[in-house]
Structure formats: structure tokens, C-alpha cells
Amino acid sequence: MIPTEIIIHCSATRPEWLEGQPLSRAVKTIDSWHKAKGWKGIGYHYVVGRNGKVLPGRPESEQGAHVRGHNQNTLGICLLGGFGGSADDTFNDHFTKEQRLALEKLLVDIQTRHDITILSGHNIYANKGCPCFDVSKEFSLGKITVPQVPSLFDSIIAFISKLFSKV
Numbered sequence: 145m146i147p148t149e150i151i152i153h154c155s156a157t158r159p160e161w162l163e164g165q166p167l168s169r170a171v172k173t174i175d176s177w178h179k180a181k182g183w184k185g186i187g188y189h190y191v192v193g194r195n196g197k198v199l200p201g202r203p204e205s206e207q208g209a210h211v212r213g214h215n216q217n218t219l220g221i222c223l224l225g226g227f228g229g230s231a232d233d234t235f236n237d238h239f240t241k242e243q244r245l246a247l248e249k250l251l252v253d254i255q256t257r258h259d260i261t262i263l264s265g266h267n268i269y270a271n272k273g274c275p276c277f278d279v280s281k282e283f284s285l286g287k288i289t290v291p292q293v294p295s296l297f298d299s300i301i302a303f304i305s306k307l308f309s310k311v
């Protein structure tokens with residue numbers, strides 16, 4: 145599968161769902177829900193925890209199962225949270241700032257590997273709240289800036305050039 149679109153979802157769970165437990169527990173639980181639907185396992189490609197941790201679900205190379213009629217060439221990302229929400233809500237109504245940063249990083253990361261041309265939310269394809277905000281209002285492709293933390297290598301180079309500039 146060659147992904148060209150990313151579709152955002154939410155788990156529609158309460159903010160405190162599986163609080164204090166490893167994110168792998170949530171991924172396993174979602175996996176069991178999707179198996180119960182007769183699917184081969186978790187339908188999303190990524191899950192973003194409340195604390196900003198991200199775990200893969202279904203491999204990017206495999207077609208997901210997350211939007212009826214739109215699983216071909218799309219990657220599904222699920223944000224934990226969104227219980228009782230609607231399509232008119234905002235990201236901040238349901239999700240944490242750690243999730244916002246993690247999602248932005250993930251979007252950048254996916255775009256380094258795939259030619260993604262569309263970013264959307266489940267609610268534009270179905271009469272559902274999911275992911276309980278308007279994706280087009282809050283996130284965009286290509287224009288995402290993630291603060292760069294200098295790597296150790298860059299720091300060493302900077303230190304050495306400082307040393308030499310004093311000589």
C-alpha cells in the first residue's frame with residue numbers, strides 16, 4: 145500500500161481511560177475491539193496516548209480498517225480521548241498539548257516517508273464526531289513546524305568551533 149492520505153480518529157474513550165497504564169495496553173485493547181468486529185486486528189496505523197507517546201498499530205505497508213470506503217491508500221491515526229464529543233468541538237476540548245505535539249511530529253515523520261497530499265478527519269467521510277474536531281482548522285500538511293532540539297553532534301561541533309574561534 146502506498147499511502148497518500150492521513151485520516152485522524154479518536155478512540156471515543158474518557159480522558160482517564162487506562163490512566164497510568166502503558167500505551168501498549170490501550171493498543172492491545174483497541175486491537176481486541178477490532179478483532180471482535182471480525183477484522184484481522186487493530187485498524188489504525190498509529191495510536192497517540194494522552195501523554196504524547198505514540199505506538200504503531202497496523203504496519204504502514206498494510207491497508208488499514210478505519211473509514212468505510214476510504215481504507216485504500218490512507219493511514220489512520222487514533223488519538224486517545226474524545227468521549228462524548230462532536231465534530232464541532234476543538235482539539236483542546238478533548239486532547240492534551242502533548243498529544244498535539246506528538247501528532248504534529250508524527251505528521252512530519254510520515255511525510256518524510258510518503259507523498260501525502262490529503263490530511264483529513266473521519267468526520268468528513270461519515271456522519272460522526274470522530275475525531276471530535278475539525279482537522280482542517282487545526283492541522284495542515286507541509287506547513288507543520290516542529291521545534292528542533294540540537295543533537296549532541298551539533299552541540300559538540302558548536303563547542304569546538306567556539307573553542308577555535310577564541311584561538
Ligand SMILES: [Zn+2]
Binds near residue numbers: 152153210266274275
Ligand atoms: Zn474514526
